[in-house]
Amino acid sequence: MKGILISGLHHWGFSVRVPKASAGGSSYPYVPISTILGALSRGYCSSYAVKDGTSCTEEFISNYKPYIFWVAYGTDEPRLLHYADILREQRVSYRQDKYRRRIRKEKDKEIDNMREWFGVSAFGRTYAEDVKFSIAVLVKDKAEEVSKYAWQIVSLGSKESIVTVTDVKIVDAVNVETEEISTSFFIPRVCVGETEGMESYKLSVSNAYNLSKEPVGGIEDEFWIPSHGPLIGGNVKLKGKVSEECTVFKLEDKYLITLKEGLWKWLK
Numbered sequence: 001m002k003g004i005l006i007s008g009l010h011h012w013g014f015s016v017r018v019p020k021a022s023a024g025g026s027s028y029p030y031v032p033i034s035t036i037l038g039a040l041s042r043g044y045c046s047s048y049a050v051k052d053g054t055s056c057t058e059e060f061i062s063n064y065k066p067y068i069f070w071v072a073y074g075t076d077e078p079r080l081l082h083y084a085d086i087l088r089e090q091r092v093s094y095r096q097d098k099y100r101r102r103i104r105k106e107k108d109k110e111i112d113n114m115r116e117w118f119g120v121s122a123f124g125r126t127y128a129e130d131v132k133f134s135i136a137v138l139v140k141d142k143a144e145e146v147s148k149y150a151w152q153i154v155s156l157g158s159k160e161s162i163v164t165v166t167d168v169k170i171v172d173a174v175n176v177e178t179e180e181i182s183t184s185f186f187i188p189r190v191c192v193g194e195t196e197g198m199e200s201y202k203l204s205v206s207n208a209y210n211l212s213k214e215p216v217g218g219i220e221d222e223f224w225i226p227s228h229g230p231l232i233g234g235n236v237k238l239k240g241k242v243s244e245e246c247t248v249f250k251l252e253d254k255y256l257i258t259l260k261e262g263l264w265k266w267l268k
Contacts, residue, residue, distance in 0.1 A: 001069065002143040003173035003251035006135040006150045007166050013080070013128035014161035018204065018218075026124035029082050029232050030186055030225045031073040031156050032203035033263070034218060036135055037061055040071075043152030058209035061267060068146065069262040070138040073156075074184030078226060078234030079131050084122035092117045131233070133163070136185060136256050138249065143170045174250045181248065181255040182235045189222035191246035191257050197236040199227035205266045219266050 016035050017025045028035075038057045044064075045056035092100055095116070103110050133156075139146055150168045155161045189200055206219040226236045242248055242257055249256045259265055 001173040001175075001249070002139050003171045003249065003256075004137040004139065004143060004147050004150060004168065005171055005251055005254065006137070006153070006168050008133050008135070008153070009164045009166060010128040010131045010133060010156075011162050011164070013126050013131075014155075014157040014163075015123070015125045016157035016161070016204070017124060018220075026084065026122075027082070027126050027157075028203055029080065029126055029201060030203065030223075031133075031135075032186075032205065032223075033071055033266075034204040034207040035157055036071040036073060036137075037068075038207065039153045039156055040137075040146065040149045042154065043149035055207075055209040057207070061209075064142070064146070065263065065267045067140050067142045068137060069140055070136075070256070070258040071263070072136045072185040072256055072258075074134050074136075074186070074226075075128070075233035076132040076134070076184065076235075078228045078231045079128060080232035081127040081230060082124075082232065083127055084124050086120060086122055126232075128233075134184065134254065136251055136254065138173050138256070138258065138262070171251050173256075176248050176250045176255075178248060178255075179241055180237065180239050181257075182237045183255045183257065184226055184233060184235045185254075185256055187224040187257045188246065188259050189224055191242045191259070192224065192238060192240070195224065195236065195238055197226060197228065198224040201225055205263075221266070 014031060016028045016031060041057040041060035044060045049056055098104050099113050099116060102113060104113055137146060147168050147170055151165055153165050156163050200222055202220040203223045204218050205221050225232060226234050245260055247258050247260050
């Protein structure tokens with residue numbers, strides 16, 4: 001097993017929202033698995049982004065899931081802050097078909113829909129200006145190929161969630177048995193019990209890759225992420241053995257806790 005360590009810098013933060021979220025949907029507080037896979041797929045999807053209503057990310061995952069065992073995100077400092085921007089925006093794409101027409105009829109009345117096409121929404125974001133982040137990718141093969149895709153990551157989440165990748169290196173991923181580690185990466189909830197400095201959140205592991213009129217929803221699961229009051233991220237010390245369902249890997253000076261079955265739990 002090889003590990004790919006990606007180091008980078010957030011410019012302002014990110015917005016990663018739940019698949020099929022409403023116009024005022026909140027952002028995940030930590031970059032989830034589905035977003036990391038989507039970011040890696042951008043280098044692979046150089047010829048097209050969407051074909052026949054389906055995102056190219058689905059093709060990337062299908063071709064690379066035999067090789068990519070795990071991905072995880074963490075930040076060096078506890079400086080992430082969950083917040084919302086108040087925006088005036090169009091709501092047409094979030095409304096039912098009958099409300100997208102300029103005029104709709106109800107009983108004997110004609111109602112102008114235009115006044116409902118726009119509104120004020122709280123758009124979810126996670127603030128992380130100049131915050132350094134790390135992404136760990138465990139691969140069974142094709143480490144060189146995946147590392148090239150890592151260099152082509154330009155954003156994490158929405159297109160405006162721009163990042164700069166500063167370093168990508170391939171290292172050994174060593175399976176270790178230890179009862180005391182420090183990590184900033186998110187951890188599957190089933191792997192460890194209640195831990196000081198960690199809070200449980202649902203994060204996306206598989207996105208809605210069918211971009212047709214009625215897309216199939218994504219998949220979420222429970223993860224521990226570092227949390228210090230309102231601030232998120234940074235390293236947390238963990239004591240005690242992980243559950244039998246999980247494994248600890250060491251990538252140079254970084255520790256990563258994964259499910260033994262890896263991403264196959266969700267990407268079968």
